[in-house]
Amino acid sequence: MADQTQQNTAEIKDEPSKKPTSPNADLKLDFNSFWEYSAAPESSDFVEIRKSYDHYINGNFTAPEKDRTMKSINPATEEVLTEFAEGTSEDVDKAVKAARKAYNKTWSKLSGRERGKYIYRIARIIQEKARELAIIESMDGGKPIRESRDVDIPLAAAYFFYYAGWADKLDYAFPGRKTEPVGVCGQIIPWNFPLLMLSWKIAPALAAGNTVILKPAESTPITALKFAEICSEAGLPDGVVNIVTGAGQTGSAIVNHPDIDKIAFTGSTEVGKIIQKSLAGTDKKFTLELGGKGPNIVFEDASVDQAVEGIINAIFFNQGHVCCAGSRLLVQEGIAERLIGKLKDRMETLIVGDPLDKNTDVGAINSKAQHERIKEYLDIGVSEGATMFQTNGSVPEKGYFCKPTLFTDVGQSNRIVQEEIFGPVLTVQTFRTPEEAVQKANNTPYGLAGGIWTDKGSKIFKVSQKVRSGVVWANTYNKFDPTSPFGGYKESGVGREGGLHGLYPYVNLLPS
Amino acid sequence: MNTITIPDFNQTIPIDKIGVEERVSRLNKRSIKKESKMQALKLALSMIDLTTLEGKDSEGKVIQMCRKARVPHASRPDLPSVAAVCVYPTMVATAKKALEGTNINVASVSTAFPSGMAPRQVKLDDTRFAVDQGADEIDMVISRGEFLKGNYNYIFDEIAEIKEACGDAHLKVILETGELETYENVRKASDIAMYAGADFIKTSTGKISPAATQPVTLVMLEAIRDFYRDTGIMVGMKPAGGIRKAKQSLQYLVLVKETLGAAWLTPEWYRFGASSLTNDLLMQIIKQDTGVYQNPDYFSED
Amino acid sequence: MPDRIEVLKTYKTYVGGNFPRSESGRTYPVNNRDGENIANACRCTRKDVRDAVGTARSAFGGWSSRSAYNRGQILYRIAEMLEGRKDQFTEELEKAGLKRKDALREVELSIDRLIYFAGWTDKYPQVFGTVNPVASSHFNFSSPEATGVVGIILDDSSNLLSLISTMAPVIAGGNVCVVIAPEKQPLSAISFGEVLHASDVPGGVVNILSGFRDEVIDTLSGHMNVNAVLNTVDNPEVRKLIDENASISVKRVKHLPVESWSDESLENPYLIIDFQETKTTWHPVGV
Structure with a gap:
């Protein structure tokens, strides 16, 4: 039969493989010798990354107090994508003051409904800019565009969408309790899911009525800075979201700032323990999303x-x-x-x-x-x-x-x-x-x-x-959803992010 | 010769529906561009079982289809011909004659296609008739009613007997997956067919909706992979029905490539049961070459 | 001379369902509010803490997998047993210096609080568990689960009620605990071990130690096998020490400074939730 089915095609020159007749034959499957996929690169032409970025404080990009900068590298090419400010405690202090002012003057005065509408706006703008954000995420962090396009960015938008709706429904979240915001939140996020982790942090914080200072990781700051632009575009009141860039020292300045009411950290267990220790004896609330060995x-x-x-x-x-x-x-x-x-x-x-x-x-x-x-x-x-x-x-x-x-x-x-x-x-x-x-x-x-x-x-x-x-x-793995609480037992962390449970760290409960 | 242990078909191999569909969805994200696209379009063209299975089929129609099979696009004689034509038993002789001197096979449906609702003897006679008429390949249907009843031995015996009746002709076993409903049933029917001697397993008659789907095809490809691992025997795969667009056919090829590998990426081991797919492939090939989107009026419909 | 010499009670600890002395053999005098010595209590050491934590850990699997209904029944049983020994505990509190009226009230509040939390065991998972409507084809639910071994550090603001108010929500939620009894007035807490012993509470679920706080809380809050600490001592240095120690193994810490343990606001399910982990389970939905 093999002869009869032989085709006179240009592509298939070799005799099609004969049927192996014995199980002792080499049963290896060969995935790569034929029909390799041609390169299908996503074009990054229209992506705008500035040559350098300042901190985003009080609604504006603000030059750092000291002229210290860091570089963000594209790990796939080892090329520099942008320079950004390395935040000092002065920068952090400025951001905290802006956040405090925004908390006292505007954000905590706003009704839940109006807060929610701002968060919805943010969700929508993320959706509109999804393609650009996905490309940046892949350039800055090295993750496949398939994932940043299909997972990171759509999910980030979904988290904002989900928590936006909570803003005017907090009275229903905790039985027998009313909620009040915690105040000013310091948030430190890792480099593995930059914008997604930002959304896990900022969306519930804002929904619950808090203002934030967020520090993206030093190897992946760009989407957070893009997010700063989105906040401005959404007309979010100045100071509600502040982005301070930098590395460990900047993070430490946030953790140890006396006027921050809550710390949220995602990163290694090692650093998480240091943060927990730094917070000892203070009244700061904290959540930690740490390591794992699943x-x-x-x-x-x-x-x-x-x-x-x-x-x-x-x-x-x-x-x-x-x-x-x-x-x-x-x-x-x-x-x-x-x-x-x-x-x-x-x-x-x-x-x-x-x-x-x-x-x-x-x-x-x-x-x-x-x-x-x-x-x-x-x-x-x-x-x-x-x-x-x-x-x-x-x-x-x-x-x-x-x-x-x-x-x-x-x-x-x-x-x-x-x-x-x-x-x-x-x-x-x-x-x-x-x-x-x-x-x-x-x-x-x-x-x-x-x-x-x-x-x-x-x-x-x-x-x-x-x-x-x-x-x-x-019977599944690595699934995420804004309605689904996430967080660890034991040394993998304290507290939950996502879902109803994800609101808990961002509110104080009062007897109703 | 090693003996092959036939598994207990009453034992169900668990298949997680969502997992299968997620895998397909991920494979569908492969982006096939440039040279790899051209290569795949031509490959797909060479894998087509050009099919007409209608009560109103005429000799004239079959002869014209055979012409199309030989030279799918007159202005491009360099393009491959299709793998086979697929017709009813009474049209086999006509097709055979029309394809004389080519390597194109004639496949015939049999066993009271498409329902299979006939006594065993009728099915055997149907098959022998097609083979006598010169069919190179037989596309049989399984008795879905008996299968769903749990009468797996009946199905096994039926296939084995038809296989014997085929003689030298290749046997494709149509599972009619649209009537089996669950992936676990698809897997089980695939296993029964392969252990009973199928050379190919095929999704559908094209007469029932849904016909071929990618998740079903993936489940069948995985069954083929396991069968190959367990017995050393390669079995071919043929999704049929509902594959009309070039893009779909490329997605199917990705499934094959990443499940079974390069060895199956030939018309000997993989076929598309389709008819309108041919012209869409041709339009895409010409578009790739000329850079201009095509109009169906420029492509012969036989 | 009295007609009969009273048999004085030796106060030991309650660990693993037994009443061992401190491994050190040391005791310290316990005085009543007027400064008169009324008994001696075990002055537990780091090793006693270690042993108690180990014992608690071995009891965790069994206790946390008891049905909620069963845990509720057992908590209710504790209340029943305490009701039966109301007089004993009232007298003991009086001995420690409480007025009879206050002593009785403390015991009665303790009983009622046990019943309050007994009723929560099979309800808090319903109130705080969720089915999460995820966008993909998955069934997804979150439910609270016990966090593990909880160290409970009690201040001297109460003799019995503070123990009940902290222990009850902790064990109602399936945790096990090691309690450091109020340093100055540990007797009622120690005696409460007898109630637990008689109440079907599996050994090791509640372990009660007495001693000098300064000598044991460092070990308890630092112990890697402790998952959470509930502290009622309202002292910045103590809090800081506990917090710092907790960070060694990412423990959950709840500081609960309480002015009046009779305050009804202490009856709430959030005290249970503070010692729960949320587990979220995903499963595909498909035929």
């Missing part, structure tokens, strides 16, 4: 192909720069070999490269420092005796890239199993019984998120109750 538990009765996809989403989404990443795969023994085989096949189809290419699955590692850190962990993994698997595909020579990586032959005591790597690196352990899975899952100081894969409903409920983490994704 277990992703696959039982043998799971829908295997969807589980594989879930594992991919769990660890390779955003280059693994996700605090809730499913970085520890726990597989039930009986399907381990089959699952890992499928996983490797699937990993081979991941395209690593230009974040602006619409086909890129894994973009650039966010910064040189993070790239170094991940490489160090790869070395540690190998030296700990683990077996490392990396995909065959190529990575660009320039820029910071890391191939999707899988470690097998690891144990609970290995550093790569215990420590948060924050990169596209997955460890695989096997288990026999559900109890063993739960025990391994919980054997960590973290407790942010975890996954469970099984077709059996009762097992999902039992295991999800036993896993000590703030989010449990059952």
Whole structure:
């Protein structure tokens, strides 16, 4: 039959592969030898990034007190995108004064309904500028345009949309209680989801009637500065949102400012602990969204192909720069070999490269420092005796890239199993019984998120109750929604963001 | 020769609907441009089973369709011909004659297509008739009623017997996934068909809505992948019905590429059951070459 | 000479359902409000704290997975037991220097407060849990879950009611606790262990230590196996120490300075929620 079906096409010159007749034949699937996707870069022509940015204080871009600047680098090209001010305590103080004034004079006087309308405006403008924001997010942070376009930016708009509606409904949020705003909030966000984390912070704060000073991460400040322009465009009263750029010292100035009533921080557990300590003895409220080492538990009765996809989403989404990443795969023994085989096949189809290419699955590692850190962990993994698997595909020579990586032959005591790597690196352990899975899952100081894969409903409920983490994704992973509370147990943080629960940190409750 | 263990078809392989659909949606985000687009358009063209399956089919219509199959676009003789034409058994001889001297196969539906509501013997006779008439490929339908009843052995035996009746002809097994409703049923029917000897598994008759969908196709491709892993045997895939646009066909090809890999990206292992797709592919190919959007009036409809 | 020599009570600690002495063997004199010695209490050490935390941790799994109904029944049972020993506790409070009327009121308020929180066990998850209407095809719900081991540090503003008002919401929510009894007046708190012992409360769920606060709160608030601290001591240095220690393992801290423990505002479910984590579960919806 093969002869008869042979086509006289220009494209298919080789004889189509013959049917292998024996299971001993090489059963490797080959994903890359034929029909490579041509480059499909998103054009960044119309994107406007200024050569340099000042702080955004009291409704205006304001020159820093001291002439200190930092540079934001495109991690995929190592080119400088912009310069921005490195905030000092004087800058922070100026921003806090603006926020306090806005809180006292305008924002707290405004009705919830009117506050909400401003927040709705912001949501709409984000939607209008979605494309530009997505491109900037990918240029500044290295994340694939597919993700910034389909996840980061639409979700950021959705969070503003969701919380806008709460502004005039706060009386219904907490049974038996009235709410009042906390006051001036200092917010420090990470570099992995710059605009999205901004929205998680600013949207509920404004809805509840607070004013804010937000510091974006020093490697990804641009969308926050774009957001400042959006605030002006929305006509938001001056001083309600202030953006101060800078690094750790700027953050510290915010944390330690005496006239800030609440601190919200997302970042590493290490820094979170320092912040919590700095706040000791003060009356400042705080929420912390910290690190994680998410277990992703696959039982043998799971829908295997969807589980594989879930594992991919769990660890390779955003280059693994996700605090809730499913970085520890726990597989039930009986399907381990089959699952890992499928996983490797699937990993081979991941395209690593230009974040602006619409086909890129894994973009650039966010910064040189993070790239170094991940490489160090790869070395540690190998030296700990683990077996490392990396995909065959190529990575660009320039820029910071890391191939999707899988470690097998690891144990609970290995550093790569215990420590948060924050990169596209997955460890695989096997288990026999559900109890063993739960025990391994919980054997960590973290407790942010975890996954469970099984077709059996009762097992999902039992295991999800036993896993000590703030989010449990059952038969899915890395899903986010403004209505859905997010936050950790144990050392993964304090408090929740998102949903009704996300309002709680931004209000004081009063007897009604 | 290694023996193949036939699984217990009463055991359902769990498939998560949302997970399948999310995977498809992600694959649909592949952006196929420039050279890769041209390559895929031509590949898709070469994979078409040009089909006419109507009660009013005439010899004239079949002959004209065969001309189209040989040279899809007269002004571009360099373009590939399609893989096969697909007709009713009574039209096989006509098609066979019209395609003499080409590599284009003649596929015939059989087994009381499209409903399959006929006794086993009738289905076997139907198949033998088509093969006798010269069909290179047989597209059979499974008895969905028996399947939904849980009579999986019946389906298995039915396919195995038809396979035997096919002789040298390739057997494509149409699952009519639109009537199976769940992805788990699609997976199960795929497995039964493959273990019973199918050379190809095919989504639909085109007579039931929904016909081929991408999630269904993905589930079938994953079944093929597992079957290949477990037995070493490659089975082909044919989505049929509802694929009218070039863009859709590229999305289907992405599914194949990223599920089964390069080995399946040939007409030997992958087909599109379609007719109007041909012209849309041609229009896209000419557009790619000329940079000008095309008008259907310039493309022959047979 | 009295006709009969009174049998004096030895006050020990309550840990893991038992009544051990401090591992140190040390005690300290407890005086009534007039400064007269009325008993000796265990002067617990860092090691006692460590042991109590370990014991509490082992009890957590069992207690937190009890049904809400069962926890409610057990809290109600505590109230019943206390009601039965009303006289004992009233007398003990009198001995410590309270007027009879006030002593009785404190015991009665304690009983009522237990019942108040007993009733919440199977309701707060309904009031504070949510089904979240996410935009994708997923069923998504959030429910409160116990945070774990809670250290409760009591000031000297009350003998019994402060213990009840803090312990009840903590254990109603499925947590376990290690309580540092009021330093100056620990006797009622220690005696309350007997009530717990008689009330079907599994050993280790509530552990009560006495001693010098300065000697134990550092260890308790720093212990990595403690998930949260509830502190009623209204002292800036104590608060700071607890906060700083909490940061070592990202503990949740609730400072609850209370002027009057009889204040009804202490009866609210937010005291339960302060020691709950919100767990959000996602699952696809599809056939």
